[in-house]
Amino acid sequence: MISVGIDSGSATTKAVLVIDGRIAANNIRPTGFDFLSAAKNGYEDALTNAGIDKKDVNGIYATGYGRNSIKFADKAVSEITAHTMGVYHLYPAVNGIIDIGGQDSKIISVSDGKVTDFLMNDKCAAGTGKFLEYTAKALEVPIEELGSLALVSKEPASITSMCTVFAESEVISLRARGFKKEDIAAGLIESIARRVAVMVRQVGLKQNVAFVGGVAKNAGIKVFLEKELNISLYVPPEPQITGALGAALYGVSKKVK
Amino acid sequence: MTHFEATCFETLDYIKNSYSARICQLEEEKKAGKKIVGTLCLFVPDEIIFAAGADRVILCGGKNDAVSIAEQYLPRNICPLIKSSFGSIVNNGYSGVKSCSHFGLVDMVVAENTCDSKKKTYELMGDYVPTYVLDLPQKPEGPAAVKYFLEELNKFKGIMEELTGNKVTVEQLKKEIISSNETRKLLHRLYDLRKREYPPISGLDMIKVMQKQYVLSAEDFKEALRTLINEAEQTRADSIAGSKDEFTHRPRIMISGCPMPGGSTKVPEIIENRGGLIVVEESCTGTRSFWDLVDENKDPMTALAERYIKIPCSCMTPNDRRIDNILELAREFKVDGVVNYTLQFCHGYNIERYKVQQALKNAGIPVLSIETDYSDSDVEQIGLRVDAFMEMLS
Numbered sequence: 001m002i003s004v005g006i007d008s009g010s011a012t013t014k015a016v017l018v019i020d021g022r023i024a025a026n027n028i029r030p031t032g033f034d035f036l037s038a039a040k041n042g043y044e045d046a047l048t049n050a051g052i053d054k055k056d057v058n059g060i061y062a063t064g065y066g067r068n069s070i071k072f073a074d075k076a077v078s079e080i081t082a083h084t085m086g087v088y089h090l091y092p093a094v095n096g097i098i099d100i101g102g103q104d105s106k107i108i109s110v111s112d113g114k115v116t117d118f119l120m121n122d123k124c125a126a127g128t129g130k131f132l133e134y135t136a137k138a139l140e141v142p143i144e145e146l147g148s149l150a151l152v153s154k155e156p157a158s159i160t161s162m163c164t165v166f167a168e169s170e171v172i173s174l175r176a177r178g179f180k181k182e183d184i185a186a187g188l189i190e191s192i193a194r195r196v197a198v199m200v201r202q203v204g205l206k207q208n209v210a211f212v213g214g215v216a217k218n219a220g221i222k223v224f225l226e227k228e229l230n231i232s233l234y235v236p237p238e239p240q241i242t243g244a245l246g247a248a249l250y251g252v253s254k255k256v257k
Numbered sequence: 258m259t260h261f262e263a264t265c266f267e268t269l270d271y272i273k274n275s276y277s278a279r280i281c282q283l284e285e286e287k288k289a290g291k292k293i294v295g296t297l298c299l300f301v302p303d304e305i306i307f308a309a310g311a312d313r314v315i316l317c318g319g320k321n322d323a324v325s326i327a328e329q330y331l332p333r334n335i336c337p338l339i340k341s342s343f344g345s346i347v348n349n350g351y352s353g354v355k356s357c358s359h360f361g362l363v364d365m366v367v368a369e370n371t372c373d374s375k376k377k378t379y380e381l382m383g384d385y386v387p388t389y390v391l392d393l394p395q396k397p398e399g400p401a402a403v404k405y406f407l408e409e410l411n412k413f414k415g416i417m418e419e420l421t422g423n424k425v426t427v428e429q430l431k432k433e434i435i436s437s438n439e440t441r442k443l444l445h446r447l448y449d450l451r452k453r454e455y456p457p458i459s460g461l462d463m464i465k466v467m468q469k470q471y472v473l474s475a476e477d478f479k480e481a482l483r484t485l486i487n488e489a490e491q492t493r494a495d496s497i498a499g500s501k502d503e504f505t506h507r508p509r510i511m512i513s514g515c516p517m518p519g520g521s522t523k524v525p526e527i528i529e530n531r532g533g534l535i536v537v538e539e540s541c542t543g544t545r546s547f548w549d550l551v552d553e554n555k556d557p558m559t560a561l562a563e564r565y566i567k568i569p570c571s572c573m574t575p576n577d578r579r580i581d582n583i584l585e586l587a588r589e590f591k592v593d594g595v596v597n598y599t600l601q602f603c604h605g606y607n608i609e610r611y612k613v614q615q616a617l618k619n620a621g622i623p624v625l626s627i628e629t630d631y632s633d634s635d636v637e638q639i640g641l642r643v644d645a646f647m648e649m650l651s
Binding site: 080 | 623628638641644648649
């Protein structure tokens, strides 16, 4: 059984090829303006990497923000269900998931691999990858380095604004007041961690929680989030692809084509 | 994903297309000397308005276009319903385009002390149209609340008598109570049909009927309900809106929370287009409007005070009656999940969300909370939540 999952996210598109329940190849690329092209190219690259011919693929399953625009997919499934299936495959003991993506943060409560409850951020970028992107720019630090920079800080600055735009001006004002770069970075990440922690407590996640999505690649966030929640989080080696993996597995479980 | 086929009863078309006809009707009534009263809330008893020989039309705004007009006068962070209503009033007299033709026709608005945003907006509304504010006790339980509300209703009766020049008699009130109860009983019959495994009417259609409840005249609405019930009862339960298969995996949903006045159907559309079937609405455009009858054997004014003060609105404290009601409706209509629908900046219902969620969680009923406004900007985000909720329920 060869199944492909495509997670068409707001920032990046992920494709995962699964053969008999095992990941054979994956591809991550920026989504850009054209959701469909990114999905098509990601899909083809994953096939090439695994040396699989198109005609041997049993099903293609889409998830993510652009899931309904991936016309060549056989079926679409929501990110909530997809991440849950992907994470459950990697960590069967999991009963909670934190997924921070480009424009959404999702908190999912899981029981035996099934979604029992979930919560998403309001229509606002606070506590998402977008927030990091904008504030890193204001700090003039590459987004990849924001986390490691924050970990150096001994005295995180206090960032009180939840609004991305206002947080950006707060950063500028902290810079003007002579705060150290690492302290501002730590303050920003702490503010995300606090925001996400509120949602985690609302859903009632307590242990066996996985942290996935693009933002989970940022080591700094994981550390601050763990401190804020007082638990240790499972982060898969490639946390960005659990949605695509789950979509592929969803197809296998539904045997739909 | 199967797209929901709208049920197609002739009466539904009549109800949905009744807007212009109703405007003409109101214009005729005005010419004949009848007074038209505009209301914005269920707490204002129709029976008293009708007993005074006036007609009434509800003025709650559900359209987005009037919101930006209202924002010239009101703060942005109050709910879209109030902004839409107020914007329609302002737009009616002061610009070329009319947002809502009803507003120009009313001789008086009868408002009510519910949420803070509403009662402060009424102070501004008075500059555009004569506005009378009915005061409500905020703690609804106990005889003191009924006594206070009765006094307020007596004052209101006086206002209606003054407006129309007609005396409101006990006989007339009794007649109107019987008539309004009849409407309520008809709505109960229609809602009973939705308890079936395959309801003959979609939730979206039902919401459109309920939206017209206070736009149509009482007699026309009753007549439309009777025909609609006949049409729906005669339809074979398993042959409605496509094959039985189409219904098989449709999770039964209750919408609970803020009202959905005409123009505001975004969320029910998303729910039914993404596989859900709405079987009951716990809201002012749903059960709250007709669930309790008025006692026909009591002194009419007391009976009205007792019935209306019981409406489980979040402006009341405590509002445990609403929680009990939600759980009861969930059982009666065999719902698989509840969508808790609130309007942005509606503090009452948004704060009450926590209690609703806790009560449903304790009862083992899944709940999805959606906070939104009248704009289309969050259609995709809501769509994702609804998709995930449906997958969770399937």
